[in-house]
Amino acid sequence: MKKLMFLSAVILLLSSFKPEAGYKVGDKAIDFSLKNVDDKMMSLADLKDAKGYIIVFTCNHCPFSIKYEDRINALDKKYKKLGYPVVAINPNDASQHGSDDFEGMKTRAKEKKFSFPYLHDESQAIATAYGAARTPHVYIVERGAAGNTVKYIGAIDDNSDNAKQVKEKYVENAVDALLAGKAVSPDFTKAIGCTIKWKK
Amino acid sequence: MMIQLLLLWLSFIAPSAESNKVQTISLEQLQSSTIQNNDTLYVVNFWATWCKPCVAEMPYFEEANTKFASQKVKVVFVSLNYPRELAAVDKFVKQKKIQSTAYLLDAGTPNSWIDKIEKEWGGSIPATILYKNGKKVFFREGEFTQIELDSIIKTKIQ
Numbered sequence: 001m002k003k004l005m006f007l008s009a010v011i012l013l014l015s016s017f018k019p020e021a022g023y024k025v026g027d028k029a030i031d032f033s034l035k036n037v038d039d040k041m042m043s044l045a046d047l048k049d050a051k052g053y054i055i056v057f058t059c060n061h062c063p064f065s066i067k068y069e070d071r072i073n074a075l076d077k078k079y080k081k082l083g084y085p086v087v088a089i090n091p092n093d094a095s096q097h098g099s100d101d102f103e104g105m106k107t108r109a110k111e112k113k114f115s116f117p118y119l120h121d122e123s124q125a126i127a128t129a130y131g132a133a134r135t136p137h138v139y140i141v142e143r144g145a146a147g148n149t150v151k152y153i154g155a156i157d158d159n160s161d162n163a164k165q166v167k168e169k170y171v172e173n174a175v176d177a178l179l180a181g182k183a184v185s186p187d188f189t190k191a192i193g194c195t196i197k198w199k200k
Numbered sequence: 201m202m203i204q205l206l207l208l209w210l211s212f213i214a215p216s217a218e219s220n221k222v223q224t225i226s227l228e229q230l231q232s233s234t235i236q237n238n239d240t241l242y243v244v245n246f247w248a249t250w251c252k253p254c255v256a257e258m259p260y261f262e263e264a265n266t267k268f269a270s271q272k273v274k275v276v277f278v279s280l281n282y283p284r285e286l287a288a289v290d291k292f293v294k295q296k297k298i299q300s301t302a303y304l305l306d307a308g309t310p311n312s313w314i315d316k317i318e319k320e321w322g323g324s325i326p327a328t329i330l331y332k333n334g335k336k337v338f339f340r341e342g343e344f345t346q347i348e349l350d351s352i353i354k355t356k357i358q
Contacts, residue, residue, distance in 0.1 A: 063250045097252070133341075134324035155323075158309040161282045167309075190314040192280050195253065195324040195342065 022131010025187045029055075029141045029148045032126045034089065034119035035102070037109045042117050044087065044141075044148065051083030052142040052151070052178060054171060057121075057132040059092045060104045062194035064160050065135045069112045071156055071163055072136070075171060076116040084140070084175045086116035091127035092135070096197040127196055134193030140174050140184075151178055154189030222290040224283055225303040227313050233276075235331050240272040241356050242331040246305075248280045249292050253343045254326040258296065260346040264353055265300045271357050275300040280310075280325060330356055 023029060036042045044053055056072055058065040076086035094101035102120050109118045121127050130139055140152035152174040157166040174184045225233075234242040245261050247254035258277070265275035277298065279289045283306040293302045307313045314323050318339050321327055330338040330352070337356050344352075 133322040155311060158311060161284075170311075186311075189311045190321075190323045192248075192310045192314075192323050192325065194251065195326075 022129070022133075023139065023150045023153070025150050025153055025184075027150050028146075029139065029150050030126075030129055031148065032119075032121075034121055034126065036117045036119050037102075037106045037114075042087075042119060044143075047085055047087075049083065050085055050143055052140065052175075053148070054079060054084055054086045054175065055130070055139040055141060056086060056088045056136050056156075057091055057127055057130070057134075057139075057196070058088050058136040059090045059097070059100045059194070059197075060108045061092075061097045061099045062135045064191075064193045067160055068136050068156055069108075069114075073112065073115055075156070076114075078172075079175050080115070082175075082179060084178070088114070088116055088118045089121050089126060090118065091121040091124050091132060092197040093124070093199045095199075100197065124196075124199060132196055134191070134195060136193060137196075138171055140171065140178070142178055152184050152187050154186075155191035158189075160191065220293060220299065220302060222279065222286065222293050222302045222304055224286060224306040225278070227305065227307040227316060230276075230278065230303065230305060231316075235334055235336075237334045239333060240274055241268075241337075241353065243273060243275045243353065244278060244329050244331065245275065246278050246280055246325050246327045246329075248325060249285070249289060250281070251325050257326060257343045257349075258298065260344055260349050262298060262300060263346060264349055267350070268353055268357065273353055273357060277302040279304040332356060 031044045033041050033043050047053070054075055072086055072088065079085065090100060090105055092100040105118055105120060136156060138152070138154060138156055139150055141148040142151050152171070154170055156171050158168040158170065159166045170186065170189050174187065177184045234244050243261065243264065247258065261275045261277070264273065277300055279302065281289050281304060283304060286304050289304050310323055314321050318329055320339060321341055324341055326343050327341045328344065329336060338352055
């Protein structure tokens with residue numbers, strides 16, 4: 001009986017933790033096969049000319065994601081031709097926010113004329129593997145012979161409210177550094193965001 | 201004498217007229233008012249009006265603030281809305297009839313202050329931190345149920 005109580009206490013303790021492990025800068029990042037808003041499956045490896053990828057975990061409903069939509073479009077327009085395309089991924093459990101479903105993604109991509117793929121991580125396996133915690137949450141990975149390496153994790157810039165008042169463009173600075181063969185600094189930043197809606 | 205009278209008058213009038221007006225607070229002010237060398241348990245909850253799970257759990261914190269009031273527990277709500285949204289936050293707090301202390305944090309870019317509150321915090325909300333005797337005694341990034349919140353508070357006030 002004591003054993004059982006101890007076991008249930010342990011389970012209770014464990015169940016209160018969310019997936020937090022995920023990648024650190026320098027780790028290898030897995031590729032994936034996820035459904036794009038054009039109904040076709042897509043992998044990072046499909047973008048054959050890419051030197052790397054700006055992976056953005058985002059969603060449809062989160063006010064921070066919405067505030068950054070135009071800036072994410074601008075990142076793709078600027079960096080796709082330089083070899084760093086944006087790949088957006090929505091990992092949210094749509095049962096908690098109806099508008100985060102696949103149809104909602106299609107609508108959002110069309111309305112905002114996303115120039116980048118917008119993929120559905122329905123099983124949440126990729127967000128879990130990467131360790132994404134909030135939306136938007138960016139992972140810049142560099143493509144190499146030995147696989148994809150994480151070079152930056154964090155926010156897009158230092159001012160979610162107003163793009164015109166941004167002082168530090170974290171993602172642009174990171175990609176510029178990678179393109180110039182320099183070290184990324186800072187390679188890790190934090191921002192306020194919506195929690196990823198994990199399946200219960 | 202006149203000034204003293206005026207102050208006396210204000211002390212009677214002001215609190216009722218301006219009950220629980222949300223004010224902006226700096227990080228330093230927030231930390232000095234909640235990380236204190238006394239045995240009060242400060243339950244600091246970070247939220248925003250746009251955050252659905254945050255708004256859903258606010259009544260649990262309100263309930264705890266009342267339920268444990270005699271046991272030196274003080275709930276402090278800290279809105280992470282933008283400073284320009286102060287009036288809207290104030291209106292929201294009044295509409296929800298929130299009695300606990302409520303502030304709006306005005307501390308600049310989050311990357312500069314999230315770690316100063318808690319290194320484990322990735323930046324998503326809701327997030328809750330408990331202080332007692334000048335030290336952090338608990339942190340969670342994520343929401344609570346009433347039962348979970350009450351049981352954490354009970355273990356920390358002992």
